[in-house]
Amino acid sequence: MIIGCPKEIKNQEYRVGITPSAAFEAVHHGHNVLIETNAGVGAGFSDADYEAVGAKIVAKASDIFEQSEMVVKVKEPQAVERKQLRKGQVLFTYLHLAPDPEQTKDLLESGVTAIAYETVTDRNGGLPLLAPMSEVAGKLAPQVGSWALQRANGGRGVLMGGVPGVSPAKVVVIGGGNVGTHAARVAAGMGADVTVLDMSLDRMRYLDDVFGGTFKTSFASKSNTLDLIATADMVVGAVLVPGAAAPKLISRAELAGMKPGAVLVDVAIDQGGCFETSKATTHDDPIYEVDGIVHYCVANMPGAVARTSTIALGNATMPFMLQLANKGWKQACSDNPHLMAGLNTHAGKLTYAAVGTALGIESITPSDALNI
Numbered sequence: 001m002i003i004g005c006p007k008e009i010k011n012q013e014y015r016v017g018i019t020p021s022a023a024f025e026a027v028h029h030g031h032n033v034l035i036e037t038n039a040g041v042g043a044g045f046s047d048a049d050y051e052a053v054g055a056k057i058v059a060k061a062s063d064i065f066e067q068s069e070m071v072v073k074v075k076e077p078q079a080v081e082r083k084q085l086r087k088g089q090v091l092f093t094y095l096h097l098a099p100d101p102e103q104t105k106d107l108l109e110s111g112v113t114a115i116a117y118e119t120v121t122d123r124n125g126g127l128p129l130l131a132p133m134s135e136v137a138g139k140l141a142p143q144v145g146s147w148a149l150q151r152a153n154g155g156r157g158v159l160m161g162g163v164p165g166v167s168p169a170k171v172v173v174i175g176g177g178n179v180g181t182h183a184a185r186v187a188a189g190m191g192a193d194v195t196v197l198d199m200s201l202d203r204m205r206y207l208d209d210v211f212g213g214t215f216k217t218s219f220a221s222k223s224n225t226l227d228l229i230a231t232a233d234m235v236v237g238a239v240l241v242p243g244a245a246a247p248k249l250i251s252r253a254e255l256a257g258m259k260p261g262a263v264l265v266d267v268a269i270d271q272g273g274c275f276e277t278s279k280a281t282t283h284d285d286p287i288y289e290v291d292g293i294v295h296y297c298v299a300n301m302p303g304a305v306a307r308t309s310t311i312a313l314g315n316a317t318m319p320f321m322l323q324l325a326n327k328g329w330k331q332a333c334s335d336n337p338h339l340m341a342g343l344n345t346h347a348g349k350l351t352y353a354a355v356g357t358a359l360g361i362e363s364i365t366p367s368d369a370l371n372i
């Protein structure tokens with residue numbers, strides 16, 4: 001198969017979809033790997049690194065889209081990229097379609113077979129291609145949130161760990177999955193007083209077993225949430241209902257119950273955000289203020305630490321990319337239900353129910369798509 005990887009073009013996105021190590025594996029399995037020139041530079045991989053493992057460097061993104069049977073990326077295709085996708089071609093990348101009607105419409109019109117990293121599953125009910133980036137974004141959340149808490153950035157001027165005689169910052173993490181657990185660990189490591197809210201009692205049992213003493217857990221009822229955000233210096237939004245638009249857990253009116261200069265870090269922004277006042281921002285201009293509350297809503301946080309993120313993502317995606325390339329998408333998906341769970345669009349049909357519900361579009365099942 002011809003597998004192509006264009007350079008990412010989203011704002012400040014320095015990750016790359018195929019690492020030299022993944023390219024090596026694909027070439028070793030008899031595939032042709034095309035990499036756009038300088039695609040890996042932001043993550044510390046030169047064209048020579050790719051050539052050394054047998055990949056071919058291509059000058060223009062348009063040649064990658066034209067020649068590739070499968071396009072492997074990191075971020076959702078931007079409008080100019082979407083125009084170059086076609087029926088019969090496989091796209092393997094993050095999509096986050098539920099909050100993105102325009103992208104969904106374009107992918108359906110293109111006819112492309114789009115497999116979304118964020119909905120591929122594993123046998124433990126996890127999301128193995130989202131998890132590594134959730135670990136990165138979770139670890140970054142207190143780091144960027146503590147920067148936003150600094151007075152010059154509009155924050156309350158509170159130091160995460162406090163100092164002797166002055167209490168540490170209070171951090172509330174809503175959602176105790178991959179993002180939330182890593183955010184809580186880092187915030188606690190910085191010395192903050194951390195509470196994780198979740199709806200899943202099983203998850204909180206696990207967190208309490210493993211991290212009891214490091215941070216607290218609390219059931220994510222509305223009243224507990226309001227009580228905790230009233231005294232919080234930082235709130236991290238880290239909830240997920242797989243594939244669906246994020247539930248809105250704090251309304252604009254409820255911001256009035258928070259301390260002026262408190263910081264919201266909405267990591268769930270790629271699924272539309274879990275605060276009513278969240279709107280996606282970029283690494284260039286990451287924060288804004290609503291009613292005295294600082295919002296950080298960057299939808300590609302891991303791009304900030306592109307080398308760590310690219311290697312972590314490549315470790316996770318490579319085995320799935322190889323299954324798709326070795327068997328073709330239909331055989332690979334019928335052999336592996338976890339990969340099939342990643343199928344979001346095929347030949348003009350939506351194949352992911354939660355996206356259909358969020359956007360009011362009819363969907364078919366991925367197994368029906370195998371017969372088209």
Ligand SMILES: NC(=O)C1=CN([C@@H]2O[C@H](COP(=O)(O)OP(=O)(O)OC[C@H]3O[C@@H](n4cnc5c(N)ncnc54)[C@H](O)[C@@H]3O)[C@@H](O)[C@H]2O)C=CC1
Pocket residue numbers: 118130131133134135137174175176177178179180197198199200203220238239240241246247249266267268269270271298299300301302
């Ligand atoms: N902004 C960015 O750059 C990045 C964003 N993300 C996003 O972060 C979000 C979280 O991802 P993960 O931690 O991997 O998901 P996860 O599935 O590991 O964890 C989500 C947690 O939210 C909990 N939850 C669901 N509904 C809830 C509610 N109403 N109240 C309280 N808890 C609730 C679940 O029980 C689960 O424990 C996703 O939207 C993901 O796409 C992930 C990586 C990078």
Ligand SMILES: CC(=O)C(=O)O
Pocket residue numbers: 094130133134270299300301302303
């Ligand atoms: C998960 C995701 O959207 C990202 O890593 O940018």
Ligand SMILES: [Mg+2]
Pocket residue numbers: 270299300301
């Ligand atoms: Mg994202």
